[in-house]
Amino acid sequence: MKFQEIFKALADENRLRIINLLRQGELCVCEIESILRMSQSNTSRHLNILKSLNIIDAEKKAQWVYYFLNEDFIANNKKLYDYLFEQLTADTYKKDIDRLTKYRSSTFSCENFNEEKEDVLSFLDKICDDEK
Amino acid sequence: MKFQEIFKALADENRLRIINLLRQGELCVCEIESILRMSQSNTSRHLNILKSLNIIDAEKKAQWVYYFLNEDFIANNKKLYDYLFEQLTADTYKKDIDRLTKYRSSTFSCENFNEEKEDVLSFLDKICDDEK
DNA sequence: TGATTATATTCAATTATACTCATATAATAT
DNA sequence: ATATTATATGAGTATAATTGAATATAATCA
Numbered sequence: 001m002k003f004q005e006i007f008k009a010l011a012d013e014n015r016l017r018i019i020n021l022l023r024q025g026e027l028c029v030c031e032i033e034s035i036l037r038m039s040q041s042n043t044s045r046h047l048n049i050l051k052s053l054n055i056i057d058a059e060k061k062a063q064w065v066y067y068f069l070n071e072d073f074i075a076n077n078k079k080l081y082d083y084l085f086e087q088l089t090a091d092t093y094k095k096d097i098d099r100l101t102k103y104r105s106s107t108f109s110c111e112n113f114n115e116e117k118e119d120v121l122s123f124l125d126k127i128c129d130d131e132k
Numbered sequence: 133m134k135f136q137e138i139f140k141a142l143a144d145e146n147r148l149r150i151i152n153l154l155r156q157g158e159l160c161v162c163e164i165e166s167i168l169r170m171s172q173s174n175t176s177r178h179l180n181i182l183k184s185l186n187i188i189d190a191e192k193k194a195q196w197v198y199y200f201l202n203e204d205f206i207a208n209n210k211k212l213y214d215y216l217f218e219q220l221t222a223d224t225y226k227k228d229i230d231r232l233t234k235y236r237s238s239t240f241s242c243e244n245f246n247e248e249k250e251d252v253l254s255f256l257d258k259i260c261d262d263e264k
Numbered sequence: 265t266g267a268t269t270a271t272a273t274t275c276a277a278t279t280a281t282a283c284t285c286a287t288a289t290a291a292t293a294t
Numbered sequence: 295a296t297a298t299t300a301t302a303t304g305a306g307t308a309t310a311a312t313t314g315a316a317t318a319t320a321a322t323c324a
Contacts, residue, residue, distance in 0.1 A: 003219040004143060011140035012312085029271060042313060044272055063270050063321045079215035086211070087135040114269055144282085161301060174283060176302055195291045195300050246299055 002053075006077070009053050010084065013092070014038060015046050019069070020093045021100055022056060023085065026068035030113040034120045035099045064110055099124045134185075138209070141185050142216065145224070146170060147178050151201070152225045153232055154188060155217065158200035162245040166252050167231045196242055231256045 009015055017036050021027060027035075033043045047067055050056045057070045074081045108120050141147055149168050153159060159167075165175045179199055182188045189202045206213045240252050 003216075004145060004148065007139045008143035008311095011136060011143050013136060014312090016136060039314065040271075041273080041315080044270095045312085048272080060271095060321090065271060077215070079211040079218070083209070083211035083215065084135075110270085146282090171284070172301075173285080173303080176300095177282080180302080192291090192301095197301060242300085 005053055006055065006080070009049055009055060012046070014042070015050055016084075016088065017093065017096055018043075018046055018050065018067075019055070019084070020088050021096060022067060022069045024097065024100055026059075026066045027100075028064040028066045028110050030064070030110045030117075031103070032067070034113075034117065035103055035124065036096060037121070137185055138187065138212070141181055141187060144178070146174070147182055148216075148220065149225065149228055150175075150178055150182065150199075151187070151216070152220050153228060154199060154201045156229065156232055158191075158198045159232075160196040160198050160242050162196070162242045162249075163235070164199070166245075166249065167235055167256065168228060169253070 010019075014036070018032060021032060021035060029040070029043055029047065032038070032047070033040055036043070038046075047056065047058070051058055051067070054070050055073050056067050058065050058067050060066075102124060103120070106123065108116060108123070113120075142151075146168070150164060153164060153167060161172070161175055161179065164170070164179070165172055168175070170178075179188065179190070183190055183199070186202050187205050188199050190197050190199050192198075234256060235252070238255060240248060240255070245252075
C-alpha cells in the first residue's frame with residue numbers, strides 16, 4: 001500500500017514546501033530550515049518522512065546532510081510528479097522559491113550557519129518584504 | 133491549497149476503495165456499504181469527504197443517493213487520476229471489484245436492501261471464498 | 265582530548281482523523 | 295397521518311500526526 005503512504009506524505013504543507021525547494025537542487029538541513037523558517041527538529045522530521053518513502057534521498061558531506069529529490073522516485077512516479085509540480089503554484093511556494101533564489105545569490109552558505117543564522121533570516125525576510 | 137486536501141482524501145484506504153468501486157459506475161450508499169463491508173455511517177462520512185472535494189458527485193433518486201466519479205475532477209486532474217488507477221492493483225481492490233461484479237450479476241438490488249442485507253453479505257462473502 | 269556545531273531522536277502536549285453508536289432527516293409506502 | 299427505510303449528522307472515544315523543547319549522536323575544530 002505504498003502509494004497510499006505517498007499520498008499521506010504529500011498531504012502536508014511543510015513537506016510540499018520542502019519538495020518544492022528541492023526541485024531547484026540539493027540543500028542541507030540548515031538551509032531548508034532558514035528558507036522555510038521551520039524549527040530544526042521539525043525540518044529534520046519531515047525530511048526523514050520523505051526519505052523513508054524514497055521521495056528524497058540524502059548524502060552526508062562533513063557535518064552537513066544534503067537532501068535532494070530521488071531520481072528513481074521521479075522516474076517511477078512520473079505522472080504524480082508532473083501533477084504535483086503543476087499544482088505547486090500557490091503564493092507560499094513562489095515566495096519560498098524567492099527566498100531560495102535570494103539565498104543562493106547571496107554570500108551566505110551553511111559553513112557558518114550557527115553564527116550567521118539570524119543574519120540569514122533577517123536578510124531573507126527583508127528581501128521578501130522588498131518585493132511586495 | 134486544494135490539491136493538498138485531495139492528497140489527504142486519497143491517503144485513506146476506505147476512500148480509495150470507494151473510488152475504485154465507482155470507477156465501474158455509480159452506486160448507492162447501501163451498495164457500497166455491503167460490497168466494502170463498512171458501517172453505514174462510516175460509508176456516508178467518507179462519501180461526504182470525497183464529495184466535498186468534488187472528487188465524486190451524488191444524485192438522489194427516490195430514497196437512494198447514488199454516488200459517481202465527477203467527470204470534471206477527472207478532466208481537471210488527469211495525471212493524478214491516471215496515476216491513481218495505475219496504483220490500485222493491491223489484492224484488496226481486486227477483491228472489491230470481484231464482489232461488485234458478483235453483486236451486479238446477481239438479482240439483488242438496493243430495492244429491498246433492509247430485508248436482504250444479510251443475504252447480500254453472505255452471498256458476496258461466499259462468492260469470494262469460492263474464488264480462492 | 266574537549267568544545268563546538270549540524271543533525272537526529274525522544275518526550276510530552278496538542279490537534280486532527282476515523283470510527284461506533286445513537287439520533288435526526290427525508291423520502292416512500294401503507 | 296403513521297410507519298418504514300435510506301442516508302446524514304452529532305457526541306464520544308481511540309488512535310495517529312504535528313510540533314517544540316530538551317537531549318543524544320556524529321562530525322569537525324582548536
